[in-house]
Amino acid sequence: MTTTPELEEEEETAAPTPPTPPKRRITWQKLTILPAFLVAVLLATWLWFDQADLDAISENALSNGQVSKALWQQVQLTVISTFFVLIIAIPLGILLTRRAFRKATPVAMTFANMGQATPAIGLLALLVIWLGAGEKAALIGMVIYAVLPVLSNTIAGLKANDPTLLEAARGIGMSQLGVLKRVELPLAVPLILAGVRTALVLNVGTATLATFGGGGGLGVLITTGITTQRMPVLVLGSILTVSLALLVDWLASLAELLLRPRGLEVGT
Template structure:
């Protein structure tokens, strides 16, 4: 019954509208490329499966950085809402804010001096840049819970870990998932800058299009980045609907 209710939230429009739009845009782009008169420089930039390799690298950078964001931000957000560490919350949020206050390209350049050039440095920079939404939403979601519910759970003999797992986290899930969704989209965009520190990704196509002044290469790299961001946001929105706890179906 619970599963059926969750599946009912996935209307045909949610499931098909955005993927159909993205697929149509990619099909139009593919047809345009088939008819385009590409010179040798543009063909070399796209040859040898280079587009597929860059797309795979971009997805890997996004997935890996988001994984580390979740591993760091959610446990830290939980810890900062416990009584013993609440006083440290403003400091931790201020540090997380620094990650987004610094321009993303500048942050990557600073990290190069200490970590060197490569995908690993790009992942570290993306994690620093995207940790704030998940951390802030985890803290906000847990703080928004009615203290009476927590006290009632303790009153029936639940342990602190039980209260966290069965009461607090389920109620905070919507806000946490919203933060994860923001972090995913941020990481897709930030991953394009990995090209400047040898991290690969679709940014390589965009940079190649700019440096060689080949508009088709630039358009393809940009369009694939936008398409990936839209698909990632769509998948995250479906996850929000499916993982929203029962009893919160009416909230948006």
Template sequence: MTPDTRRPEGEHEVKGLAFRDEGEAEQEAPPPALSEKQPPRVTWQKLVFLPAVLAVILLLTWWWFQQADLDSISKNALADGNVWLRLRQHIQLTAISTFFVLIIAIPLGILLTRKRLRKAAPAAMALANIGQATPAIGLLALLVIWLGIGEKAALIGIIIYAVLPVLSNTIAGLKANDPTLLEAARGIGMSQLGVLGKVELPLAVPLILAGVRTALVLNVGTATLATFGGGGGLGDLITTGMTNQRMPVLMLGSILTIALALLVDWLASLAELFLRPRGLEVRT
């Protein structure tokens, strides 16, 4: 008598061969599910490091001014809230010019990637390149001759100078989209506007935001030249320090401009992280 051997459930022997009943095979264990947890978009180092460095620099600058022996010319240049006025004007110039850059460059970039206007894209890019290739001070001088001294000429000059990065990144981001994804979206019945709003633009957001970030920093730097057209801003402090050879005034205007550019770049980097669609992030 053969020894009793135990077989797995559902298995039996036919003429010495083992068979398993159909549908009763042991199911393999499913693979372990991938972790759904995503890394945080913003780390505490990203939030704290640069603001802390800027705070230290500004505190050291304030302490140095408290110890400095300023003459009457320097005191007059910094008196009556003039520093805060120039800083506020600089922020206003940057914000207004960036707003107009966005409402001009992004819609224009979208139109130039449509089939009907695609042939006009090289000409539009050439014009944008000319605007940025022209020396900013020369462009501002021409605008002052045409429009007169004031904030209007300065704003138009800043806008012309900053259109290129946003326009070129918008076109590049939309052109980089996978055509098969767009065809699939059209295949399920989405309209052209639906494909643009729900597929094309979300996929192009990282490149567009990178262009906006570049334009913001450019605007902060270019706004210092608004002083030559009567537009105000921190450029007034810089030119006053240079023309009167007053190093404290020159240093204050320069440090505030650099600090503002770094702060704007930091805020733009945070916006770039928060506005990027979740679906474009790689899960861990």
């Protein structure tokens, strides 16, 4: 039996293609694998220390809450330095993409590259000579060292926006600030978040060097283990540093997925 074109059109209209279900942003693997690995590593480390025969020097280095104090100092240094990186690099990146300040972009990027090209320990030493030992010198060094990825990603994300979208937004009467807040920044969010994630991990690693400037942190355990030749102290400081870096990177990756605008996702 033959069908007429009118019947074919009715059949197509009656059976529309079902919409593609949106992809889940965060899978159970993303939520469980790395935390489970970190818990296993920390549990194995605790069991090893529970059975280890520590001498007086090792016990003195790890007693009286010194481990928790060093860990808390490491977290503080990372959070505070990253906060200052964000309030410096993102507004500066936005400013350097405006027409009036674009000529200053090469100069700003040169200084940012110099900050990260300088060895972290050398930069910290110069700041200690200038400002004296303490947390202040460590924080300034960490900010200088980690500002490049956030600044460069902010500039790259804003420059990558389609000019026709911006012209369309201005054409419907949006102000320059409105275009920035509602069009440019949302489109640049993925690249900006990637830079923030890189800066966080950099700051966790750089914070271990704060001990050389009197800033504390897990570097205290590492340097104590090296200078006293006590392997348990060195191992504990190293494992905690690596675990903290992995945990921070995992949390940043979750934030990167959650904060990404849904309109930029395929299939949503």
